[in-house]
Amino acid sequence: MSEVILSARGLSKRYGRINAVAGVDLELHRGEILGVLGPNGAGKTTTILMLLGLTEPTSGTIVVDGFDPIRAPLQVKRRIGYLPDSVGFYETLTARENLRYTARLAGLTRAQAEANITAALKRVGLDTVADRRVRTLSHGMRQRLGLAEVLMKGVELAVLDEPTSGLDPQASFDLLDIIRGLKADGVAVLLSSHLLDRVQAVCDRVALFHQGKIVLEGTVPDLARRVFGGVYIFELDFDGDVDAVSLFSALPGVRQAFATDGTTRVLADRDVRAELARAVVASGALLRRLVSVEPSLDAIYRQYFESRHGTA
């Protein structure tokens, strides 16, 4: 595994009697995208603010590239690029001037700042509007400008809070493409979002927040196995007069099979694609399609909370 850039242990934050975050452990490696998911008020933003040293944790430790955000906040903030939830800019300044101000705050030299700003704006596709006032930019453009700021800083860890919220599908796809570009540069990305299917597309791992804790963490297939109890789902289409349900149900490893609208769905304990194919061919039918269905993050999420409420 590559180098750990961020690690948090037993992170918690109390506001009066409310436990906003209660014992969160996180680890993030170079060039990895971690998706942080969860309902509103689950403690995602509070956790992010603690990682940046903008809020002091009640207890727990954080190490960002060897530095503690409480003791050495400047070192940490130099290494982290932050795109806040619904980011704002100085409306009367141009896009370039806004970035220039942050570049100066970040301590970049003038020449370096100009080069980085031009490159970053080009990369997020804002080079044509660089000298327009931010007032005239659309919401999607502002989000991209926020990403340009992260790119410009040349960071090792990018923390993006709801970067795709309120964006149309095309704009959010563009944004996720830029985020993939960050990963390719070896930047670790921590991404919080509600838009589960989009997150699924870019994240290496996801962490599901619920009431201040991480209740599930791992890759998407990993989570699916845990939430759905290790079930594999397959879909088949074939031509031929075969009783699919009884045919597949008899196979070893298959739990259940059912046919709907000409498509047969099979639930199994393991990967039984080879057996399914053989059974179809042996029965004399023509196999048209056989795919393994990944449960979507959306389905996992819903299944998880439903099962919770069921047991609660």
Next chain:
Amino acid sequence: MARRSGSPFTGIGAVFVKELADHFGSARMRVLEWLVLLTGVGAVYTAISDLKTTTASDPFVFLRLFTHARSPLPSFIAVLAFLVPLMAIGLGFDAINGEFNRRTMSRILAQPIYRDALLLGKFLAGLATLAAALVTLWLLVVGFGLVTLGVPPGGAEVARGLSFLVVALFYGGLWLAVALLCSVLFRSAATSALLALGLWLLASVLWPLIVQFIANAVYPPSAVTLLLGGGPSLGQIELQQALSRVSPSTLFDESVLALLHPATRALGPVFMSQLEGSVMGAPLPFTQSVLLIWPQATGLVAGTIIIFVVAYIAFQRQEVRA
């Protein structure tokens, strides 16, 4: 607790330059400048038309430019005493909450700077803006005087004029700190502006009245003085003066009085015995006048620092979450 690493002043230059540029470019500042300029020119113009008759006999004719008043127009310093706080509040009332409302705060604080740099940078930029406006105005008045009166100011006059500038700047700084504090405490810019203006009205208009009332209640005039028609007792005067000096506008007024009227010998009650041997109406040397207002001037500076520190502590404890 281990110390935090890194200088708290990292990035202060960047904040300062940006805020200064914002102030100079803002419509708000332009309106305030025109307001000060027009009222100032009006006051000075009437002063000059009166002073032309006494140019030869008055040793401090340039100072009269600042202090001379002909009703209904107020004197130039009365205009400044009124408008400097207004300008300072105008510059500071949305300094911090504006960043929150524009949602730029978390983005800025995520940069490698401490909050100290942001607050101090904004304060210093406001102070520099005030200074620029005041110096410009001061030079205009002096230049106007040179052209119309035709006599150059003396060394003492220049020294007194410049000291007046410094005092006025700190008076503005105090109200800037108050406005900054309000902008930290209230998320709504309107509330912040209203509170800062309210405090200013309280200090400059209501406080003198309240003080009179309190002093009268603590030292009620005795039956004898009422019968003989005597003035208030010494205790009453002293209490009234002590209380009124809580208000920065009193401190400013007293400082300006001593600086621009060289004949001012004392700011409190004076006994006949203390005046023995003095030449009435003779001007004090500049250094003696400065000595006279030293407590007032340090009081203004101290007030500025204390209010800024309170704003600083409040800001440090604030949650960044917008």
